[in-house]
Amino acid sequence: MKGSHVAITGVEKYFGDFHALKSVSVDIKKGEFYSLLGPSGCGKTTLLRIIAGFEDPSSGAVLLDGQNVVPVPANKRPVNTVFQSYALFPHLTVFENVAFPLRLRKMENAAVKTKVQEFLELVKLPKEGKKLPAQLSGGQRQRVAIARALINEPSVLLLDEPLSALDAKLRQHMLIELDAIHDKIGITFIYVTHDQQEALSVSDRVAVMNEGEVVQVGTPFEIYESPSDPFVAHFIGETNYIGGTVTEVIGDKHAKVDFPDIGSLFVYQDKPLAVGDKVKVTIRPEKIRISSDKPSALGDQMNLLEGGVDELIYSGFQSKFFVRVSERATFRVFRQHVKFFMDEKAINWKDRVFIWWNDNDGYVVEVEKP
């Protein structure tokens, strides 16, 4: 693996009275595609700017392969950045933009030519070298910015919300290409985004940040399936988040929990639980099945509820249902349209429906001992 091992240890940052980063520690492996995910103002961009060298941490260290780079100025760090606004030099052609770092090093003209061409091909812009940035589309500018940031062969590439200015289709496309570039170059990528879809789809690991703190670090799978914190459960995807009291512990993986207004449900748990504990449980809407017919022959530990459709939203590939199971409890349920919509038995507004899901699909996030 190429690229650097990046360790951030106890980084604090104050802007005046504002505590932007609260003792952040993150460990990023060589060659990893690592995302910093969080809402705006959570400190992710500040952390990125500290790694790049545009900001100094108030305390703490940034280690590249074990060496503290905090005293090293930005122009001497083996780290390059793809900026949100692209930050292309408006007076230089695409070729000269990409060649900029090489010209600074006074590289020979012939060598510059081959190298720039190589990187323009990497980002699939081999013929646009003579154009000015103003003559390119947003996606093309993005590619130039990536080529320019990679040509110095940094050991870490920082990406600051690089796709936020592109439209949804193009974003998907660029994401796939970024992933391909990462596979090809193999250096460490640190990717800042507020878009959970982006983070989940390309990252090896994700650090979810909120209010200056890292709340959870894990693979996209772990972050989505077993959130460690109510913030993560809510921020990533949509969910049903309900609280209840443990009435029975079943083996070492499951429990029965009584939820006020809902009833008794089976849940999955990977924390030590005891009868009487108060727990918060997340149930993803896409894991819940819905039908107007009562399902027959459910397993022993399936959860089954009955309710009325309060609202339904058709969105092409799926429908969202808001199912009221009691006066004060509503579940959101997603149904994928795996067949032509009209072929399935229609569920209409105000219909009585049954919803059911597996015991493994309710996940205990928080435990409060009595």
Added chain:
Amino acid sequence: MRSAKPTGKFSLGMFTLTIIFLYMPLVILVAYSFNNSKMMAWNGFSLRWYNELFFSSENLWHSFWNSAVIAVTSASVSTVIGTLGAIGLYWYNFKFKKAISVAAFIPMLIPEIIIGVSLLIFFAGIKLQLSLFTIFLAHTTFNIPFVLMVVMARLEEFDFTIIEAAYDLGAGELQALSKVILPAAFPGVISGFLIAVTLSLEDFVITFFVSGPGSSTLPLHIYSMIRFGVSPVINALSVVVIAGTVVLAALSRNVVKYMFQK
């Protein structure tokens, strides 16, 4: 019912009046520069004033060259100082930044006559002989705020992350300045320089106070000629100046266009 559609007659009328008001004097001036008579009455077409202007007005041409030299030198120096000042005020943070940026613009607001008097007293105080050099100093002084303002306006237009990008890609402070900031600010620098040249060429009031014997500029010379009646040579000179201005304006537009839209 009357149609509410505007006919445009009023605005067309205003436009015509404005054009007449602005350009009529110039047209008359051009016409009289070809008048054979020294008086206001038309006495036939002639190029005699142009002949006199080009072949027997040595003092006038001497002043013209003085003006040209001062315009170019003071504009160059004030462009360098003003540009660096604008970059400094915009990009760097230092003590008294606010106070300095306000102080830099105040000379634009002070009446010229006061600047003229104060410069005269200052030069007398430090016992500096009034000459072309003092005119150069004065013009540089009043040009700096204008260049500063124009370059600042240009700097405020562009995305400052490009400077961070330059550092990020390995540029030092001087390289970021010479390879990114200055080229990006260049159109502003050029306009600043042209404005400085114009202001210097046309200045009368300040120059009047700080010029010494034998260091007359063109505006001063024209003023001194007018005191003995309007000579048609001045008409001819004005036509030459107008023609020169038109050519320069067109040229500079095309040069700027060529440089930034190739």
